[in-house]
Amino acid sequence: MQNEELRQWCFAEQENFLKDLCTLVEVESPTGDSEGSEKMTERVGSWLRELGAEVRILQTPAGCYNLVAVFKGEGTRKILLNAHADTVFKKGTLKKNPFRVEDGKVYGPGCIDCKGGLVLGVYALRLLQQLNFKDYKQITFIMNADEETGSENSKELIMEQAKTHDLAIVLEAAKPEHGACIGRKGLGNATIEVRGKSVHAARASQGANALEELAHQVMEFRKLGNENKGTFVNVTVFSAGEVANTIPDYAMAKVDIRVDDTTEFNRIEREAAVLVANTIVPGTQVTFSLKAHPAFPQNAASVALAKQLEQIYAAIGVKMVTVTSPGVSDANYIASVGTPVIDGMSFVGMNAHTKDEVGYLDSLPDALFALTKFLMCVQKP
Ligand SMILES: [Zn+2]
Known part of the structure; x- marks a missing residue:
């Protein structure tokens, strides 16, 4: 035909x-x-x-x-x-x-x-x-x-x-x-979670503010991008706290990662492991998880x-x-x-x-x- x-x-x-x-x-x-x-x-x-x-x-x-x-x-x-x-x-x-x-x-x-x-x-x-x-x-x-x-x-x-x-x-x-x-x-859907200790805001020194630690982590994570390699790291969702007079014991952020080179996910995971181990708010623990789409x-x-x-x-x-x-x-x-x-x-x-x-x-x-x-x-x- x-x-x-x-x-x-x-x-x-x-x-x-x-x-x-x-x-x-x-x-x-x-x-x-x-x-x-x-x-x-x-x-x-x-x-x-x-x-x-x-x-x-x-x-x-x-x-x-x-x-x-x-x-x-x-x-x-x-x-x-x-x-x-x-x-x-x-x-x-x-x-x-x-x-x-x-x-x-x-x-x-x-x-x-x-x-x-x-x-x-x-x-x-x-x-x-x-x-x-x-x-x-x-x-x-x-x-x-x-x-x-x-x-x-x-x-x-x-x-x-x-x-x-x-x-x-x-x-x-x-x-x-x-x-x-x-x-x-490639797309990475990542989550940063911070666990701290909740106390009355009037006694903040006895708690561990998860929100403050997350704010610190967010500013560090955004440095993991690498424009020359086509790697973009953007924090897109942030949540913490419920009421104004309580120190939050939990905070969470979602991170959107785009890469041209799938091996960039390995680098990001390695560097993220260092970041989450280096907290600045005493008493907080940070975890990072990543679901990667090649x-x-x-x-x-x-x-x-x-x-x-x-x-x-x-x-x-x-x-x-x-x-x-x-x-x-x-x-x-x-x-x-x-x-x-x-x-x-x-x-x-x-x-x-x-x-x-x-x-x-x-x-x-x-x-x-x-x-x-x-x-x-x-x-x-
Ligand atoms: Zn679609």
Whole structure:
């Protein structure tokens, strides 16, 4: 089939696409909501089974569900597709921000993060089936349940699967101009906790003021950033004390850490251990804990995948750009096991995690075309 013919198919699919996207957006699926997760796996699972996939539904310890769909072909390439089912929006959001299409844009909770990507993946696989295309050894589609909170109960699955595939595609929204994401910072969620001794404020010398110690720690921690290395350390939440006339015995701060180089987390942990041991308020104890999400550094493999995608767009006269992002996705976990990965291969979307989340429908047919062609011809870099 010629490009132009395939492209016409993609244009013609738009209306059905929006109907299916509406179905998914109208399933509210905040992370951790088992009912929403079950409905998402039922719906997407049935679409993928109809296309001939072998579908496994795996319950997580949190009572949600990850889905793994496997398509067997007759070729040699093994490709992993990934998009997540959960959203950041609590139940009831849909009432205030319903699914709708206005002026060539689509709105609604999760419409591009990441339900648009889920539907796009299904449609590309459907086009492969209609073309009777089988020149791959295996295409595996993982829909996971908890990306928005760090993929605690799906990252092992994703990394295990990634190791056995030649390359991976993550279907988060594209940035403007079909901006594909070829690198993401790593994210550390850290907590500093101080325990002291509570006394009446009139007898402060007999207590240990956790708040004062935390204030000291915060000013030290902010020095752990290193702009030259792309490491940013920001204290973003601070809490201590309940009433004005009592010395607080507990104080807590949360720290957002962004890195380009995952080994920076080791340095920060080493230096943090020194800081927490050096208190200035006698009688206080400080602890530091860190949950680290590895970086997806822009690398030769991600650049090479983007080049292949760029050629597909160029063949139909569409310009595509590449971007790197300070935010994380499951591409970070995939990159951490050494599997070539490209992210942001859905259609163009903006304002994720806000009520203004929006997808741009003028980018949809070309994104579907590009994903389908990419699955057909991408080679391991
Ligand atoms: Zn998100």
